[in-house]
Amino acid sequence: MPRIRLENLVKRYGDFEVLHGINLEMEENEFTVFVGPSGCGKTTTLRMIAGLETVSDGEIYIGDRPVSQLEPKARDLAMVFQDYALYPHMNVAKNMSFALRLQRRPRKEIDEKVGLVAEMLGLTKFLHRKPGELSGGQRQRVAMGRALARDAGTFLFDEPLSNLDAKLRCQMRAELAIMRQKVRKNMIYVTHDQIEAMTLGDRIVVMNGGYIQQQGTPEELFKQPANKFVAGFLGSPPMNFLGAKIQDLGGQVFVSGDGFEVALPEERASVALGHSASSVILGIRPSDLHFSPHAPDHEAIDLKVIVSEYIGAQSVLLCNCGAQKIEVELKSETPIALGETLRFAVNREAIHLFDSETEVAIG
Numbered sequence: 260m261p262r263i264r265l266e267n268l269v270k271r272y273g274d275f276e277v278l279h280g281i282n283l284e285m286e287e288n289e290f291t292v293f294v295g296p297s298g299c300g301k302t303t304t305l306r307m308i309a310g311l312e313t314v315s316d317g318e319i320y321i322g323d324r325p326v327s328q329l330e331p332k333a334r335d336l337a338m339v340f341q342d343y344a345l346y347p348h349m350n351v352a353k354n355m356s357f358a359l360r361l362q363r364r365p366r367k368e369i370d371e372k373v374g375l376v377a378e379m380l381g382l383t384k385f386l387h388r389k390p391g392e393l394s395g396g397q398r399q400r401v402a403m404g405r406a407l408a409r410d411a412g413t414f415l416f417d418e419p420l421s422n423l424d425a426k427l428r429c430q431m432r433a434e435l436a437i438m439r440q441k442v443r444k445n446m447i448y449v450t451h452d453q454i455e456a457m458t459l460g461d462r463i464v465v466m467n468g469g470y471i472q473q474q475g476t477p478e479e480l481f482k483q484p485a486n487k488f489v490a491g492f493l494g495s496p497p498m499n500f501l502g503a504k505i506q507d508l509g510g511q512v513f514v515s516g517d518g519f520e521v522a523l524p525e526e527r528a529s530v531a532l533g534h535s536a537s538s539v540i541l542g543i544r545p546s547d548l549h550f551s552p553h554a555p556d557h558e559a560i561d562l563k564v565i566v567s568e569y570i571g572a573q574s575v576l577l578c579n580c581g582a583q584k585i586e587v588e589l590k591s592e593t594p595i596a597l598g599e600t601l602r603f604a605v606n607r608e609a610i611h612l613f614d615s616e617t618e619v620a621i622g
């Protein structure tokens with residue numbers, strides 16, 4: 260039985276429907292990440308699970324219990340908020356033990372639990388400090404510690420890293436991954452950051468416009484995106500999209516467009532030919548284009564370099580492909596000049612095709 264199940268979950272604010280019937284199952288001890296752009300409905304979904312928003316339609320099950328009519332505290336959940344929501348007048352130990360003290364648990368048990376969680380999160384030496392005497396990253400850890408000390412069945416995280424600067428965010432992401440290895444519990448995590456989603460999630464749920472676009476493991480979503488939205492949302496630098504059509508030229512099937520004509524591998528060719536759309540979108544990740552001056556014509560794209568962004572060992576080149584724009588990666592030591600035309604071999608097995616009207620993946 261899944262640990263948490265959302266069944267046709269709908270949320271309306273007055274006449275405005277923001278979630279249009281979400282169906283989702285989260286297995287026992289899974290780390291599920293809701294990811295999507297601002298306003299897609301991920302926080303609303305999390306808050307409905309927490310009991311902080313009412314359910315307009317549908318049902319939430321935790322185990323086999325329908326919970327949408329239950330108070331938040333009856334749902335066996337602990338939540339970490341974006342703004343941490345720490346009590347400023349209490350020290351770290353008191354903040355972390357707050358829920359346990361409310362439950363009137365024995366002092367010894369509380370001290371042990373807080374000590375254990377503080378040690379796991381590297382907070383032992385800060386237990387007597389107040390939140391105002393801590394850095395952003397330390398406060399974030401206290402918020403996490405306060406939830407973990409509660410020993411709830413499910414932990415909910417609402418963009419817990421979004422108030423941290425880029426470097427600290429990266430460090431806390433790694434710490435979260437380590438914490439995750441130690442605490443095998445149900446966790447639901449909301450973020451708009453695709454890197455957080457990819458590195459932390461056992462299962463990623465990509466949302467847009469109040470709908471689930473796709474759910475699956477990070478690898479499934481990266482390798483087999485169901486549509487152009489998911490394909491473009493996951494991956495950095497993002498997938499390139501080029502307007503194209505499928506052509507059968509004397510027995511060999513090509514995907515071609517302004518500035519390119521690439522032969523499709525056999526199994527892709529038959530699926531593409533069988534599709535009714537006359538125009539398609541070719542999706543190709545920058546990492547699937549390799550600088551290769553001698554690649555044969557039917558496996559390559561010639562690109563004119565407009566901008567080169569140095570980011571260390573690799574540079575990201577923005578290029579013209581005919582009148583379309585495309586990004587590729589290149590070892591920074593490769594000598595190139597702006598305005599130069601370079602040949603890139605296409606990893607043809609990794610090509611994605613989308614219907615240009617529905618934007619749904621073909622094949």
Ligand code: ATP
Pocket residue numbers: 272277295296297298299300301302303304451
């Ligand atoms: P973000 O990353 O910006 O937090 P999100 O994906 O978490 O975005 P939600 O906060 O779930 O998005 O909001 C979904 C939609 O619901 C948005 O269009 C938002 O404006 C709307 N919304 C949220 N809360 C309310 C409210 N109390 N009243 C009316 N509309 C609301």
